[in-house]
Amino acid sequence: MRSVTWSLCAVLCLCAWGVGDCRSGEPSGALRRRRSPDDDAKKCSYTFLVPQQKITGPICASATGPEPDKDRVTRMDIVEVRDVLSKQRREIETLQLVVDVDGNMVNEMKLLRKESRNMNSRVTQLYMQLLHEIIRKRDNSLELAQLENRILNVTSEMLRLASRYKELELRYSAMASLVNNQSVLINALEEQCLRTYSRQELPVVPPLVQVVPENLPINNRFTNEIQRDHNRAFPRGSRMDSSPTANPVGFPPPPQGTLSSDGPFRDCYQVRQAGHATSGMYLLKVDGSERLIQAWCEHGLDNGGWTVFQRRKDGSVNFFRNWENYKKGFGNIDSEYWLGLENIYNLGKQGDYRLLVELEDWVGKKVYAEYSSFHLEPESESYRLRLGTYQGNAGDSLSSHNGKQFTTLDRDKDSFTGNCAHFHKGGWWYNACGQTNLNGVWYTGGVYRSKFQDGIFWADYGGGFYSLKSVRMMIRPID
Ligand SMILES: [Ca+2]
Secondary structure, X not given: OHHHHHHHHHHHHHHHHOOOOOOOOOOOOOOOOOOOHHHHHHOOOOOOOOOOOOOOOOOOOOOOOOOOOOOOOOHHHHHHHHHHHHHHHHHXXXXXXXXHHHHHHHHHHHHHHHHHHHHHHHHHHHHHXXXXXXXXXXXXXXXXXXXXXXXXXXXXXHHHHHHHHHHHHHHHHHHXXXXXXXXXXXXXXXXXXXXXXXXXXOOOOXXXXXXXXXXXXXXXXXXXXXXXXXXXXXXXXXXXXXXXXXXXXXXXXXXXXXXXXXXXXXXXHHHHHOOOOOOEEEEEOOOOOOOOEEEEEEXXXXXXXXXXXXXXXOOOOXXXXXXXXXXXXXXXXXXXXXXXXXXXXXXHHOOOEEEEEEEEOXXXXXXXXXXXXXXXXXXXXXXXXXXXXEEEOOOOOOHHHOOOOOEEOOEOOOOOOOOHHXXXXXXXXXXXXXXXXXXXXXXXXXXXXXXXXXXOOEOOOOEOOEOOOEEEEEEEEOO
């Protein structure tokens, strides 16, 4: 291209400067112009070596000299074109970059859209869960409120019932008090009526022990259940069924591990002196006797050493028994039992003993009656009771039995015309009949109702119609 351009330039120069005639169609190659005589005059000649080129089109030369050709491509144009080209190239590159970036952005947008869709579905799911939870909570709170309301209602009902119960209790107390006091009066009136109008032979009953109002065992003694069925503790007919066990010492064998391997001891005081400080079952052998006896030793009371010979606590043992039973003893050493008149007599022979009677009412209060001396006379004297002087906080209900013989249903040694054991349903040193009946029927609740005063009562502590919850009689040598 460049060579063609240069060739054209050279031809044009020649034409402009030369003879003025330019013919086309002349063969190219080595062109040698002949000098005319005019040429010689100018003394200037040029020889152009033009590369041989095949001319396919017409070559025109203007005789009028070069004119500015508007269509002529100049170097400037080329430069401009190049500039434009490079500029466009840069723009293309920029656009390419933009396109690339846009493509990335599109991808990112797509991802974001996808993510957004996922997020939306997740948010919807969470929203549904939240809604569900809110509904559930609302239901729960409703239920809770209903429950609270019910609790409030029940509480108010309970309070109302409690106050009603208290009211009834007071009325019942008054009624029970009235009944208790009237029962004595009714009995007396009945007796009087029968004597006056029927002239019949009256059944002999012992006088009732009066209620002792100034020494009540508990503050609300009449709030306890009154026992209307006095046969509840033991069914009728079974009272005399029990017989002494065949055990040689009068008691069933003790549970393993509860009996001390030491001993036998002459009494629980000796057990205590031997260093045993735990209350429990111990083996005793009193002086002048070859028989071994089991007894409960109480070491937790007043320095210990007490030999317990009578115990009531739960009504588990029937105490309405015959002479032989009371002589030999019966019951269970670790619950309710009677050590036996013979054993008590033998113990008392060993030395000077004092007696402690422990009484517990139905609110757990314990009171005591202590007698400065205690022993029994032999069986030939029906185990007559010998007591010293009283001290304590239970009141003295036993001194009136001092000097009395022991009476059972089958051996009447009391001062009453009838048999006190029949009315009091136990065995005791009855007078006519008594101020206390610690071998009577074990009633629950304290105050009881019965035709006869057959409960476990201590007249100076609660009167004849209050049956104690637990009782213990125990002896210890005088210090
Ligand atoms: Ca009698």
